[in-house]
Amino acid sequence: KKRIAIFASGSGSNAEKIAEHFASDSQVDISLILTNNPQAGVIARARRLHVPVVVFDRTTFYESARIVELLQGQAIDLVVLAGFMMLIPESMVQAFPNKIVNIHPALLPKYGGKGMYGHFVHEAVVAAQETESGITIHYVNERYDEGAIIFQASCPVVATDTPEDVAKKVQVLEHKHFPEVVGQLLNS
Numbered sequence: 001k002k003r004i005a006i007f008a009s010g011s012g013s014n015a016e017k018i019a020e021h022f023a024s025d026s027q028v029d030i031s032l033i034l035t036n037n038p039q040a041g042v043i044a045r046a047r048r049l050h051v052p053v054v055v056f057d058r059t060t061f062y063e064s065a066r067i068v069e070l071l072q073g074q075a076i077d078l079v080v081l082a083g084f085m086m087l088i089p090e091s092m093v094q095a096f097p098n099k100i101v102n103i104h105p106a107l108l109p110k111y112g113g114k115g116m117y118g119h120f121v122h123e124a125v126v127a128a129q130e131t132e133s134g135i136t137i138h139y140v141n142e143r144y145d146e147g148a149i150i151f152q153a154s155c156p157v158v159a160t161d162t163p164e165d166v167a168k169k170v171q172v173l174e175h176k177h178f179p180e181v182v183g184q185l186l187n188s
């Protein structure tokens, strides 16, 4: 059985889609959802999904080995970042080589890097009058949004689109593709 840990800082809609996707798969277990945000919507979703939740703070994450030890102790095969807004420490990248994946709500390498997350990404895309945006699923290294790209999908952006409109189109792509790509990674 393959064991997945999901990190999320916000609403957790992607975490929920992934959990639902594998709910009836006897070969995959969503073992843990971890968050740095005690207010995150993902916590209530995790409870509904009967997935254990771990809330941790910045000091624990960056100045102790507790999270890495927890993941190792749970024999986690794949770490999935689904709207997780903190940089992954180098020690964790080294402990899970090519076993940490992130989803980014734009077509990297455009609109990535520190400060480019969530709504800020869609605002920048609209401000630049882009004619398309999309999603990027990539391996995680110790720099924001720079690991090797695994998968991209795009959607059109039209002149009248607001950042909210772009966010909705991107979310449709995320919910459709992220669970599938995670499944492919588990089998590769």
Ligand code: GAR
Binding pocket: 008, 009, 010, 011, 012, 013, 014, 015, 082, 083, 084, 085, 103, 104, 105, 116, 117, 118, 171, 174
């Ligand atoms: C998603 O759009 C994800 O791509 C983005 O946060 C949102 C989380 O939504 N991630 C980043 O911006 C990471 N830099 P969710 O909490 O509803 O899954």
